[in-house]
Amino acid sequence: MAIRVCVTGAAGQIGYALLYSIASGSVFGPEQTLELTLLDITPMMESLKGVVMELQDCALNLLKDVVATDKPEEAFKDIDVAILVGSMPRREGMERSDLLKANAKIFETQGKALDQFAKKTVKVLVVGNPANTNCLLAIKSASSLPKENFSCLTRLDQNRAQAQIAAKVGVSNDAVRNVIIWGNHSSTQYPDVAHANVQTASGSIGAYEAVKDDSWIKGDFIKTVQQRGAAVIKARKLSSAMSAAKAICDHMSDWWFGTKEGEWTSMGVWSDGTHYGIPEGIVYSVPVRINPDRSWQVVDGLSVSDFAREKMDISAKELVEERDTATQFLSA
Ligand SMILES: NC(=O)c1ccc[n+]([C@@H]2O[C@H](COP(=O)([O-])OP(=O)(O)OC[C@H]3O[C@@H](n4cnc5c(N)ncnc54)[C@H](O)[C@@H]3O)[C@@H](O)[C@H]2O)c1
Numbered sequence: 001m002a003i004r005v006c007v008t009g010a011a012g013q014i015g016y017a018l019l020y021s022i023a024s025g026s027v028f029g030p031e032q033t034l035e036l037t038l039l040d041i042t043p044m045m046e047s048l049k050g051v052v053m054e055l056q057d058c059a060l061n062l063l064k065d066v067v068a069t070d071k072p073e074e075a076f077k078d079i080d081v082a083i084l085v086g087s088m089p090r091r092e093g094m095e096r097s098d099l100l101k102a103n104a105k106i107f108e109t110q111g112k113a114l115d116q117f118a119k120k121t122v123k124v125l126v127v128g129n130p131a132n133t134n135c136l137l138a139i140k141s142a143s144s145l146p147k148e149n150f151s152c153l154t155r156l157d158q159n160r161a162q163a164q165i166a167a168k169v170g171v172s173n174d175a176v177r178n179v180i181i182w183g184n185h186s187s188t189q190y191p192d193v194a195h196a197n198v199q200t201a202s203g204s205i206g207a208y209e210a211v212k213d214d215s216w217i218k219g220d221f222i223k224t225v226q227q228r229g230a231a232v233i234k235a236r237k238l239s240s241a242m243s244a245a246k247a248i249c250d251h252m253s254d255w256w257f258g259t260k261e262g263e264w265t266s267m268g269v270w271s272d273g274t275h276y277g278i279p280e281g282i283v284y285s286v287p288v289r290i291n292p293d294r295s296w297q298v299v300d301g302l303s304v305s306d307f308a309r310e311k312m313d314i315s316a317k318e319l320v321e322e323r324d325t326a327t328q329f330l331s332a
């Protein structure tokens with residue numbers, strides 16, 4: 001049976017880079033038929049029509065239907081998956097609180113519409129920035145949906161970190177496993193390789209041993225990953241889209257099929273206050289194992305050094321502040 005997948009902000013750059021991969025089977029598998037619902041704002045409907053034409057012109061076998069709409073109730077009707085990309089970008093002169101306010105309205109509305117119209121099993125991935133806090137607002141606005149059905153994207157940060165380590169050691173990207181992203185999808189995130197391993201000619205070894213440059217790991221590596229989004233914007237004058245779309249596919253595909261034996265992945269999830277001293281009630285990126293039935297657990301029991309603790313706490317503090325600002329903007 002076809003699954004229903006909604007992508008919001010579908011007329012934007014990430015949407016354009018993402019839709020072919022979803023519709024051609026790279027995310028939900030080569031046998032899974034699907035119906036796409038594409039949500040964007042009213043002024044983008046003409047442009048979205050062109051995207052629909054292109055999807056049709058791809059002549060894909062798995063894609064059974066495409067609906068383009070500016071109405072959340074239509075876009076979220078009976079959906080199995082929601083990929084929430086659409087959000088208000090930061091404009092010149094906008095304060096951080098203005099951005100949180102504009103997005104609070106969007107994610108409150110969409111959370112409520114998901115609550116009302118989506119399947120109760122819907123899996124929701126929030127991509128639009130500030131992704132963690134937008135995800136939190138969607139969770140808060142969708143009270144009949146389990147909090148575990150929501151996550152936000154930090155897989156792009158994980159992929160960036162993995163690629164940096166692979167390049168430094170001189171191995172292929174898939175030789176690097178179990179990098180962790182802790183915290184916010186922002187420059188306070190903590191990319192952590194203390195538990196990562198690297199497959200080398202002489203077997204699997206820890207990332208620190210493979211890199212042989214602790215000061216690089218604790219300095220330039222962390223900074224590069226934290227600042228990578230900004231570096232792409234500076235160079236392209238647009239934010240990352242190809243790599244963001246690839247990360248969305250990786251995240252969703254792991255959620256759909258489960259993580260591999262012995263591996264974990266990072267995603268921003270609701271914190272219940274019982275893991276690694278992370279405060280309750282924020283959406284914080286942690287390592288998770290995902291089961292074939294699409295449930296997931298936080299990977300517990302990893303050692304946390306003083307160095308890591310400090311960085312994890314900085315990101316938690318930022319998320320608590322974002323939450324406290326953004327929740328003021330929710331309707332009573
Ligand atoms: N979490 C991550 O790793 C990550 C990575 C890259 C980009 N992003 C974020 O993803 C978002 C989208 O990036 P982009 O480059 O595609 O931006 P874009 O501006 O090209 O596209 C965004 C689209 O969202 C639409 N939109 C705005 N408000 C909407 C609403 N209420 N409902 C539905 N659609 C709406 C816009 O009309 C536009 O078509 C941005 O917030 C960006 O910062 C996140």
Ligand SMILES: O=C(O)CC[C@H](O)C(=O)O
Nearest residue numbers: 129228229230232239240
């Ligand atoms: O706005 C930013 O600094 C980041 C944009 C995007 O989330 C990315 O990580 O590429």
